[in-house]
Amino acid sequence: MTAFQNSLEQKLIEARRTLHRFPELSHEEYKTTERIRRWLEEAGIDILDTSLETGVVAQIAGKPGPVIALRADIDALPIQEEAEETFRSVHPGVMHACGHDFHTAVMQGAALLLKEQQEELEGTVKIIFQPAEETATGAQAVLQTGVLDDVQAIFGLHNDPHLALGELGTKPGILSAAVDRFRITITGKGAHAARPHLGTDPIIVGMDIIHRLQTLVSRQIPATESGVISVTQFHSGSTWNVIPETAFLEGTVRTFNKDVRSEIRKQMDLLVRYEAASHGAEAELDYQAGPPSVDNDPAWTEFLMEKAKSNGYKVTVLEPSAGGEDFSFYQEKIKGAFVRIGVEQEYGLHHARYTLQEAALLPAARYFAGIAPEALKRILSE
Ligand SMILES: [Zn+2]
Ligand SMILES: [Zn+2]
The missing domain is CATH 3.40.630.10 (Zn peptidases)
Incomplete structure (x- = not known):
């Protein structure tokens, strides 16, 4: 040297x-x-x-x-x-x-x-x-x-x-991977915890959305491709005897193929809206595309x-x-x-x-x- x-x-x-x-x-x-x-x-x-x-x-x-x-x-x-x-x-x-x-x-x-x-x-x-x-x-x-x-x-x-x-x-x-971030805001209807039938529980809606998101990769994406969807935040409610009005989810999507990436985004949008609607709630997906x-x-x-x-x-x-x-x-x-x-x-x-x-x-x-x-x-x- x-x-x-x-x-x-x-x-x-x-x-x-x-x-x-x-x-x-x-x-x-x-x-x-x-x-x-x-x-x-x-x-x-x-x-x-x-x-x-x-x-x-x-x-x-x-x-x-x-x-x-x-x-x-x-x-x-x-x-x-x-x-x-x-x-x-x-x-x-x-x-x-x-x-x-x-x-x-x-x-x-x-x-x-x-x-x-x-x-x-x-x-x-x-x-x-x-x-x-x-x-x-x-x-x-x-x-x-x-x-x-x-x-x-x-x-x-x-x-x-x-x-x-x-x-x-x-x-x-x-x-x-392509690294994307998403936020989901669920709006239900608040109620007394003793009378949930009078409200629309956003926590249950959130649970169902998270559950469905986990099958999105396994059921909608070809076996030869891959991806990851992780929900990393779930916030709702502020006390023990009130069903809250809203819930908030956040997480990330990682993919390796452009088509898979856009398919996941499309499917997520449908899933979030229809899953919420099936409960009588509303949910909005804010999908932020990060680096490819x-x-x-x-x-x-x-x-x-x-x-x-x-x-x-x-x-x-x-x-x-x-x-x-x-x-x-x-x-x-x-x-x-x-x-x-x-x-x-x-x-x-x-x-x-x-x-x-x-x-x-x-x-x-x-x-x-x-x-x-x-x-x-x-x-x-x-
Ligand atoms: Zn780093
Ligand atoms: Zn670095």
Whole structure:
């Protein structure tokens, strides 16, 4: 390892630890944004003028040519950290429990390495430090600025505690679930608890709706497809001797296929209304579509896997994950692929004791710095 790389590794570890100590929630990443800007500016890297409140888009422009993008996310989670590192969060109730501090440091490293070869680059590399991935709103915010309008391919990463150090996982096609949220408001008719026949009990309506929702996947979706519907909140009533007027349900739908996703939504809407009506109540479904599935372009995925092998990674073909990732919004507009990089860790993502192996930092930075010029060449030769 050269002295430059040695000091680069130190720099990236320090950057990651600083980000980790001062985590900020989605759309509140002001200090994080300032830090990233400062680090990039110190290295003479151009920062694009966007209308983003938080988040940074850097650019390394070489010769005239194609434009590609690399993406990191920068936000943290509302979790009280329980890990015991010296650099644990100093912000109560906020923590980098999803390793976005790692992603930011990786792409900072890639930017520094690409800066070294700016003159030879056969095109332009934009490096996105995206806000608000956890609320699945940051990617759309970046897209709306128009800063990616000229981008022809996009690549991103997530750290993965279940993959070994030196392991990289991905797959062509669907890699993550579409993540939707729903709320159901049931309006019945309040009554004395002793005389339920004079009212319409919204708790019974809610129970029936929850029960029916559980058979929606098993009875309406082909056996070869999959999905999950989870009701995670059920609130109604305020005392022991009154049948309440209303009930409120909330939950999430996870799917891996566009048609299944729209079918579930359609069926849910019917089910909620008719189930309530059969009780003489009314119910309204508020369905909020979140990020679609990460859908990796097969050719770019193969490219990423090949480059990973030649960079010394052990490459694993993953199963799709039921988690969500708003990188998918970029893929609706730009071809690209997403990989998971092993950080070998016993706790899962979003755990209060989540931490990761920093030895994965420099190789990942070198990997992304390495694929960028190759991707530009590939587009030129198409
Ligand atoms: Zn997360
Ligand atoms: Zn994450």
